[in-house]
Amino acid sequence: MKRSIFNVAWRMCVGIVAASTATGAPHKAAGSAADQNGSEIVIITPRQDNTLFNTTVDRSSGAGDAVFSGRTGVGGGGTVQRAVLSFDVAGNVPPGSTITAASLTLTLVSAGPSGDQTHSLHRLTADWGEGTSVGFGGSGAPATPGDATWSHTFFPDSFWINPGGDFDPAASAAQVVGITPGMTYAWDSTPQLVADVQDMLDDYCGNFGWLVQGNEIDFNTAKKFASKENLTPEWRPVLMVSFERAGSPKPADCNNDGVVDLLDYADFAPCTLGPLGGLDPECKCFDVDFDCNVTLKDFASLQKNFGE
Numbered sequence: 001m002k003r004s005i006f007n008v009a010w011r012m013c014v015g016i017v018a019a020s021t022a023t024g025a026p027h028k029a030a031g032s033a034a035d036q037n038g039s040e041i042v043i044i045t046p047r048q049d050n051t052l053f054n055t056t057v058d059r060s061s062g063a064g065d066a067v068f069s070g071r072t073g074v075g076g077g078g079t080v081q082r083a084v085l086s087f088d089v090a091g092n093v094p095p096g097s098t099i100t101a102a103s104l105t106l107t108l109v110s111a112g113p114s115g116d117q118t119h120s121l122h123r124l125t126a127d128w129g130e131g132t133s134v135g136f137g138g139s140g141a142p143a144t145p146g147d148a149t150w151s152h153t154f155f156p157d158s159f160w161i162n163p164g165g166d167f168d169p170a171a172s173a174a175q176v177v178g179i180t181p182g183m184t185y186a187w188d189s190t191p192q193l194v195a196d197v198q199d200m201l202d203d204y205c206g207n208f209g210w211l212v213q214g215n216e217i218d219f220n221t222a223k224k225f226a227s228k229e230n231l232t233p234e235w236r237p238v239l240m241v242s243f244e245r246a247g248s249p250k251p252a253d254c255n256n257d258g259v260v261d262l263l264d265y266a267d268f269a270p271c272t273l274g275p276l277g278g279l280d281p282e283c284k285c286f287d288v289d290f291d292c293n294v295t296l297k298d299f300a301s302l303q304k305n306f307g308e
C-alpha cells in the first residue's frame with residue numbers, strides 16, 4: 001500500500017473529523033487546519049456516491065453502504081462495476097482560492113481474491129444521481145428514481161451519452177488496491193488531481209466528481225469501498241484539499257468594494273432568473289449557496305450581509 005506523507009499526516013485529522021459526523025454532510029472550511037506549507041486544509045465528505053453496474057437490468061446502490069470498482073467472479077456474473085463520487089468543493093473552499101494539494105481516500109471493505117489491482121480516477125463530464133437503492137452484493141439492487149445506473153445518469157429518464165458513464169479517458173490519479181479489509185487507500189495529490197479540484201472550485205456548475213475504474217478484464221478484481229452511507233464514519237470517503245485563500249471576500253459583495261450595499265443589490269436584481277434560469281457568468285458571484293442559480297435564497301444572504 002502506498003501512502004504519501006501528506007496523507008499519513010492528515011489521516012488522523014480525517015479520523016477526527018469523520019468521527020464527528022453522522023450525516024455525511026460536507027465539512028466547512030471554518031474547521032480546517034493548516035498543512036506543512038501553511039496552506040489551509042479542509043476535509044470534505046461526498047455530496048453523493050453510487051456505483052454503475054454493467055448488468056442486463058438497471059441496477060444501482062445509491063443508498064448502499066459501499067461503492068464498487070472492478071469485476072466480480074463468475075459466480076457474481078462477471079459484473080463490471082464503476083464507482084462514482086462527487087464532492088462539494090465550492091461549498092467548502094472560499095471562492096478564488098488556489099488549490100495546492102488534493103487527495104481522495106477510500107477504505108476497503110472487502111475484495112475479490114485477485115490480489116493487488118490498479119484503480120484509476122477519471123473526471124466525470126455529466127451530472128448523475130443517487131437514489132434510495134441499497135445493494136448488498138457486487139451487482140447492486142434494482143434502481144430507484146434518481147439513481148445513476150450503467151445506462152442512466154438519473155433513472156429512469158436521463159441517460160449517459162456513453163453507457164458506463166461519461167468521463168475523461170485520461171486518469172487523474174491511480175492507486176494500487178490490495179485485499180485487506182479496513183485498509184485505507186489514498187489517490188495522491190497529482191498535478192491533474194489538483195487541477196481537477198481547482199476546476200471543481202472555479203467552475204462548480206460542471207463539478208460532477210470522479211469515476212473509479214478498476215480491472216474490468218479479469219474476474220474477481222472487484223473492490224468494495226465504504227460509501228458515505230457506511231455505518232463506520234471513519235471509513236467513509238474523504239477528499240482532503242489544501243488551499244490558499246485569495247483574501248476574505250464577503251458573500252454578495254460582487255463589485256468587490258468591501259461592503260454589501262445598494263450598488264450590489266442593483267447588480268443582483270437582474271440576476272434573479274428563478275430555478276430554471278441557469279447561471280450567467282456575470283451573476284456567478286451572487287450565487288452564494290453555489291446551487292448554480294441566483295434565487296431568493298441568495299437574496300437572503302445578500303440581505304444578511306447588507307451594510308457590512
Ligand SMILES: [Ca+2]
Nearest residue numbers: 049050062063
Ligand atoms: Ca451513496
Ligand SMILES: [Ca+2]
Nearest residue numbers: 253257259260
Ligand atoms: Ca459591494
Ligand SMILES: [Ca+2]
Nearest residue numbers: 287289291293
Ligand atoms: Ca443560488
